[in-house]
Amino acid sequence: MGYPKDNLAPDETVILHRHPHWKALVLPVLGLLLATGAVGAAWWWSRSLEVSDTTETVIGIVAGVLWAVLVIWWFVAPLVRWATTHFVITDRRVIFRTGVFTRSGIDIPMARINSIQFRHDLVDRILRTGTLIIESASDDPLEFNDIPQVERVHALLYHEVHDYLTEDDDETAQP
Structure with a gap:
């Protein structure tokens, strides 16, 4: 099941949607x-x-x-x-939502992401999961635990940020 389209901006595209790794269960x-x-x-x-x-x-x-x-x-x-925790990467932002009765979430625009890191120990490497750490402008680093295929998500997010910033630079360079 994909992330609800009504929670996205017009013309925003979901690149990746993940729930926490099954090890949480x-x-x-x-x-x-x-x-x-x-x-x-x-x-x-x-x-x-x-x-x-x-x-x-x-x-x-x-x-x-x-x-x-x-x-x-x-x-x-x-x-x-577990089912109501969503980690979503779109072409514009990173979205994290969790909770049933008390919902909480955070959106990080691609333009505000400064660095992306991942961390996983031996068990996490065996299970192909880990912690994704996103540092955005003027905020403490945010850690997202139990992200499935964390290395793949890290690389995908890095490429999305790079593409977003490159696209933004191309638009500002044109007269």
Whole structure:
């Protein structure tokens, strides 16, 4: 699914649209498995007890509610957060948006980008992800974590900035 066209300026073109790398979902998936296993074990254990049907039903309901809360907390919320985080490069700017109820974002015009760096450790290199660091005019460097194929994105963004600045210089040089 592409970035919504109604969030772009007229004639603005999306060059790249990324969500954070899937590694951001590893812990939530482990949380889902852990919650399911723990609640399943508790339910199985409660079935082996000599208790009344009503007590067994109450234990089952409590286990189900506990499982639902843990799944929402550990899996659904991070999944929604991941799905609503967008890193977008257009022909005019870099866009970063995140959040569901409280949205936040930043737009960096191509003309204001001074330098572009990336950083990744061994695990990030294996997973082909990393941190993209963009320094814009008069601002502290902005770090965008878990960008998939960070080296490719770095090179693409560098070329876009170069093309944008070269195009801008050509327009100002003409009489």
